[in-house]
Amino acid sequence: MFKKDKPIKELELITGVENINSEALEELSNGLGDDEDVENLIALARQREEIVGANANNNYIFSPICNKIIPSPNYNPRIDAVKYGVTNNKIDTITIHHMAGNLTVETCGKIFANPSRGGSSNYGIGTDGRIAGYVGEENRAWTSSSKYNDFRAVTIEVANNSLDPNWTVSEAALTSLYNLLVDICQRNGIKKLIWSDNKNDRVNHINGCNVTYHCDFGNTQCPGPYFKSIMPNIVAVVNNLLGGATPQPQPAPTVNPYKKPTATVKSGTKGESVKWIQWQLNTYGYGLAVDGSYGPATTTAVKDFQSKKGLPVTGNCDMNTINTLDNTVQPTPKPTLPSGTPDPYMDFSKAFWDFFRSLGMPEYGVAGLIGNIACESAIRPNNLQNSFENTLKMDDDQYTAAVDNGRYTNFVNDGAGYGLAQWTYSSRKKGLLDFAKQCKMSICNINLQLTYLAQELQTKYKGVWDGLFTAKSVVEASNIVLLQFERPQDQSVTAQQKRATCCQGYYDKFKGSVITTTFPIPGINQTVGVTNKSEVCSYPVKITAQLLNVREDAGLEYEVKTAYRKGTVHSIIEEKNGWGRLEDGKGWINLKYTKKV
Numbered sequence: 001m002f003k004k005d006k007p008i009k010e011l012e013l014i015t016g017v018e019n020i021n022s023e024a025l026e027e028l029s030n031g032l033g034d035d036e037d038v039e040n041l042i043a044l045a046r047q048r049e050e051i052v053g054a055n056a057n058n059n060y061i062f063s064p065i066c067n068k069i070i071p072s073p074n075y076n077p078r079i080d081a082v083k084y085g086v087t088n089n090k091i092d093t094i095t096i097h098h099m100a101g102n103l104t105v106e107t108c109g110k111i112f113a114n115p116s117r118g119g120s121s122n123y124g125i126g127t128d129g130r131i132a133g134y135v136g137e138e139n140r141a142w143t144s145s146s147k148y149n150d151f152r153a154v155t156i157e158v159a160n161n162s163l164d165p166n167w168t169v170s171e172a173a174l175t176s177l178y179n180l181l182v183d184i185c186q187r188n189g190i191k192k193l194i195w196s197d198n199k200n201d202r203v204n205h206i207n208g209c210n211v212t213y214h215c216d217f218g219n220t221q222c223p224g225p226y227f228k229s230i231m232p233n234i235v236a237v238v239n240n241l242l243g244g245a246t247p248q249p250q251p252a253p254t255v256n257p258y259k260k261p262t263a264t265v266k267s268g269t270k271g272e273s274v275k276w277i278q279w280q281l282n283t284y285g286y287g288l289a290v291d292g293s294y295g296p297a298t299t300t301a302v303k304d305f306q307s308k309k310g311l312p313v314t315g316n317c318d319m320n321t322i323n324t325l326d327n328t329v330q331p332t333p334k335p336t337l338p339s340g341t342p343d344p345y346m347d348f349s350k351a352f353w354d355f356f357r358s359l360g361m362p363e364y365g366v367a368g369l370i371g372n373i374a375c376e377s378a379i380r381p382n383n384l385q386n387s388f389e390n391t392l393k394m395d396d397d398q399y400t401a402a403v404d405n406g407r408y409t410n411f412v413n414d415g416a417g418y419g420l421a422q423w424t425y426s427s428r429k430k431g432l433l434d435f436a437k438q439c440k441m442s443i444c445n446i447n448l449q450l451t452y453l454a455q456e457l458q459t460k461y462k463g464v465w466d467g468l469f470t471a472k473s474v475v476e477a478s479n480i481v482l483l484q485f486e487r488p489q490d491q492s493v494t495a496q497q498k499r500a501t502c503c504q505g506y507y508d509k510f511k512g513s514v515i516t517t518t519f520p521i522p523g524i525n526q527t528v529g530v531t532n533k534s535e536v537c538s539y540p541v542k543i544t545a546q547l548l549n550v551r552e553d554a555g556l557e558y559e560v561k562t563a564y565r566k567g568t569v570h571s572i573i574e575e576k577n578g579w580g581r582l583e584d585g586k587g588w589i590n591l592k593y594t595k596k597v
């Protein structure tokens with residue numbers, strides 16, 4: 001098919017990317033089956049390349065959540081299946097692959113754009129969580145070394161953020177994978193994913209099994225040990241999001257027979273403490289061998305667990321990780337919000353109304369906006385999209401706190417709707433996060449979010465903003481917001497009526513009312529900055545002890561990260577149980593040994 005002595009050089013020429021490992025080359029080239037007329041198919045792709053190249057905007061069917069489309073000529077129309085001796089060509093199967101390299105979706109797309117590779121996939125997902133479409137779903141991609149599989153499957157290549165031996169993938173990639181799978185299933189009428197550990201079940205679709213591996217058909221490791229270890233969980237998460245029955249990937253835990261560790265257990269350790277950790281990790285579906293040896297697989301699982309729980313990702317089990325793993329222990333109390341931040345569960349409807357009225361927006365316009373926002377978020381600035389509470393295993397407050405204290409770093413790219421407008425897209429979430437940092441406010445601060453919303457409308461959605469000033473009725477204003485700003489999946493007449501009814505309710509409640517709310521952040525046309533000290537929870541303290549330890553979290557049981565000398569001054573941005581979190585990000589100090597200055 002292709003000569004093994006040349007390919008890497010050739011690939012570097014095609015992609016302009018150096019150092020693509022041979023595994024990635026193997027994975028992304030030649031997804032055709034052994035029993036196929038490869039020469040002929042590649043010749044066909046060469047012809048098609050001219051068409052694809054000449055007409056990149058052709059109407060292939062791709063998921064609407066793709067970040068970009070990079071068309072590949074390496075495919076066969078599914079409707080031609082019978083010409084290739086294949087009878088099943090209705091999409092009813094999912095095949096998840098690993099790229100065997102940390103390629104961007106663009107690099108992967110460049111490889112697939114070349115017909116001489118003989119390889120492609122329907123979709124690719126990068127470590128940054130971005131999704132690209134390569135082969136439209138109406139076509140069979142050349143991915144899994146089996147025409148019988150690929151004529152009925154949607155195939156997805158996912159980038160690896162670590163290579164041999166574990167081939168892990170990033171949290172952002174996983175989140176995008178969940179969302180993409182849900183979308184593919186919904187559009188193709190796949191009610192739920194059905195998994196089996198048995199290759200024969202997968203290949204022959206026994207009991208409706210509809211998830212397959214590349215290694216079921218070709219001589220490859222794909223999708224690698226990490227994906228193999230979490231495949232039951234991926235299936236469970238997707239089914240949960242699809243709203244179907246949720247098969248439990250692991251039997252319900254009884255009691256861990258091993259002794260719980262009482263101190264940090266590090267990677268490389270052997271013994272009962274490791275068995276306790278492995279047993280406990282398996283209750284979260286990691287499928288580890290409980291062998292008492294803290295090797296790479298356990299380390300990878302610990303890192304993944306820490307990342308999912310918003311803990312520092314070290315791969316070592318400190319007491320915080322151990323206690324979080326221990327699902328018999330009550331979860332740690334919810335962190336308190338920085339002082340000066342309004343309770344995110346308050347009824348903000350009047351404040352919302354007053355805010356936009358104070359900007360001169362007419363009552364029809366404000367009603368159209370507030371009713372839609374109420375439908376999106378119940379006007380709760382800390383509202384995390386419900387489906388993500390399951391996938392991220394954090395509730396509204398835990399997510400907000402983890403974003404605020406910097407422990408959760410995937411806010412921008414996780415695709416989770418958050419806040420008043422259920423901001424979802426990365427550019428909009430990044431804007432909100434940057435604004436919060438600039439103002440030194442919690443991400444859920446109502447004033448911050450109102451201001452950000454108004455700024456977005458005034459700058460990026462000028463048509464919506466102007467429309468709200470000229471709307472002649474509540475319904476007109478409501479439709480402007482629904483169809484041009486919120487743009488939810490359901491934009492049917494029924495949905496429009498539902499939103500308009502909600503808007504009318506607010507109109508009836510607040511029309512003619514006097515503005516009674518005062519805002520810490522005044523007029524939104526002024527330059528944004530730290531405008532109101534009372535809103536900002538940040539104050540300087542002087543160290544009074546000779547040497548004061550800075551710890552990982554608020555308590556003596558946490559690891560010492562560094563120490564500060566007597567007389568030095570540091571800023572505190574959050575308080576918890578008598579401890580203060582340092583603005584410099586180093587950790588927490590006991591406030592008993594400090595003095596406010």
Ligand SMILES: [Zn+2]
Binds near residue numbers: 097144222
């Ligand atoms: Zn593969």
